[in-house]
Amino acid sequence: MSVCPMIPAWPREPDAALSLHCLCKTYDRQQVLSDISLAVAPGEVFGLLGPNGAGKTTLMKLIAGLSRPDSGRLTIFGRDGGRGRQSIKHMLALVAQDNNLEREFTVQEALLTYACLYGVASPRQRVAEIVQEFDLTAMLAKRVAVLSGGMARRLLIARALLPAPRLVLLDEPTVGLDPDVRQDIWAVIRRLAAAGTTVFMTTHYMEEAEQLCRRVALLKAGRVVAAGTPAALALLADTGEPPSLEAAFLRLVREAGV
Numbered sequence: 001m002s003v004c005p006m007i008p009a010w011p012r013e014p015d016a017a018l019s020l021h022c023l024c025k026t027y028d029r030q031q032v033l034s035d036i037s038l039a040v041a042p043g044e045v046f047g048l049l050g051p052n053g054a055g056k057t058t059l060m061k062l063i064a065g066l067s068r069p070d071s072g073r074l075t076i077f078g079r080d081g082g083r084g085r086q087s088i089k090h091m092l093a094l095v096a097q098d099n100n101l102e103r104e105f106t107v108q109e110a111l112l113t114y115a116c117l118y119g120v121a122s123p124r125q126r127v128a129e130i131v132q133e134f135d136l137t138a139m140l141a142k143r144v145a146v147l148s149g150g151m152a153r154r155l156l157i158a159r160a161l162l163p164a165p166r167l168v169l170l171d172e173p174t175v176g177l178d179p180d181v182r183q184d185i186w187a188v189i190r191r192l193a194a195a196g197t198t199v200f201m202t203t204h205y206m207e208e209a210e211q212l213c214r215r216v217a218l219l220k221a222g223r224v225v226a227a228g229t230p231a232a233l234a235l236l237a238d239t240g241e242p243p244s245l246e247a248a249f250l251r252l253v254r255e256a257g258v
């Protein structure tokens with residue numbers, strides 16, 4: 001029988017925005033996720049850290065319902081993420097790493113089409129709100145194919161927020177972006193949290209985790225090896241230097257047997 005790590009003082013399942021209990025996933029007989037147990041409070045920005053191949057995207061896909069766990073339990077705002085998918089679909093949005101925008105559409109068309117597909121009430125009005133919030137007016141007539149990486153990322157996030165999801169999953173939201181666009185996206189994430197939206201994000205940037213996340217979990221070879229506030233995790237570095245999340249990350253990732 002697998003042992004499930006207990007994490008004290010985390011939100012209890014009925015109160016949590018997202019609750020994962022002993023989730024396991026294998027691909028081609030490779031154990032990719034083992035006994036993942038986490039809980040994220042409503043309105044929290046939670047960061048998932050880990051080296052390449054640790055299983056972060058796989059976990060995102062399980063939460064988003066794009067893939068099924070082999071075992072374990074997943075609830076979103078207290079509802080079963082397995083059987084009750086239909087009833088929670090509208091509550092969450094995933095912004096994946098890849099750009100899956102329709103290249104021939106204009107920005108306006110991309111937003112309006114998505115709003116209609118997702119049954120957003122008053123789609124034109126909602127698109128106008130999002131355009132204003134993301135300062136997209138100047139690029140509305142541009143075709144998606146000609147957008148820079150930073151513009152496309154902003155559009156992907158803007159599009160995902162059209163149905164006003166309560167839980168937003170961001171897979172490496174600022175990877176490959178310049179510092180200016182990164183700051184823009186950080187501001188979006190802070191606004192979401194201030195408005196009570198829950199954000200569950202992955203990142204390879206320790207500074208990003210420190211700046212944005214109330215708590216983080218470190219995934220290594222498909223297991224949670226540490227979790228807590230960035231400041232608490234930084235203390236695990238134990239290097240004699242001023243504590244840093246980066247030093248703690250390196251220590252935990254390199255340490256054998258953790």
Ligand SMILES: Nc1ncnc2c1ncn2[C@@H]1O[C@H](COP(=O)(O)OP(=O)(O)OP(=O)(O)O)[C@@H](O)[C@H]1O
Nearest residue numbers: 027028030032050051052053054055056057058059
């Ligand atoms: N569809 C799949 N079929 C088979 N193996 C897969 C599949 N998706 C992921 N894997 C494997 O699962 C493991 C975890 O991959 P995953 O993409 O979740 O890691 P990650 O932590 O997101 O990595 P990165 O930081 O590089 O994005 C890897 O060994 C990967 O090869």
